[in-house]
Amino acid sequence: MFDNTHAHITTWTIAIILFAVAVFLRKTGNKKAATIVQMILRVFYLLIIATGVILFSKHSSYDPALYGIKFLFGLIVIAMMEMILVRLKLDKKTGMFWVILIISFIITFYIGAKLPLGWNWFA
Template sequence: MFDNTHAHITTWAIAIILFIVAVFLHKAGNKKATNIVQMILRVFYLLIIATGVILFAKHSSFNPALYGIKFLFGIVVIAMMEMVLIRLKLGKKTVLFWSILIIAFIITFYLGAKLPLNWNWFA
């Protein structure tokens, strides 16, 4: 099951959808639904980390440095998703966290696509 990236990609794809839903629910003023979606999203954060750790342990021997950097940027993406949602809830500015989120996501996605376990778009 964890010899490929299907479970990992599925969990982060669902997490991105849930994150977008949570942002839109917050903007619509639906606090209860936002809280429910955010709690489900937190479960997906754990699933992303778990599947990522399993993939990292099994396949980091291909290129340990790049897999390590991808792992760290993946954690940054999760942290920034959570920070954006928390700061939205508190009514604080989120521009910096959105910027870090987008940059970290681009780097993580690029490394994921570049490394040998994935599609090798950038080979």
């Protein structure tokens, strides 16, 4: 099952969709639904980390430094997603967190696609 990245990609794709839904619900004032979606999203954070750790432990021998950097930026993406949702709930500014989220996601996606288990887009 973890000889490829299907489970990992599925979990972070669903998490991105849930994040967008939670932000939309929070912006439209539907606080109860936003809280429910955010709780489900937190479960997906754990699934992303679990599948990432499994992939990391199984395949990091290819390039340990690059896998480590991707793991670090992946955690930053998750942290920024959570910070944005928490700050939206508290009606605080989120601009810098959005910038960090987007930059971290681009770096994580690029490194993930470049690694041996990723796509061959950047070869």
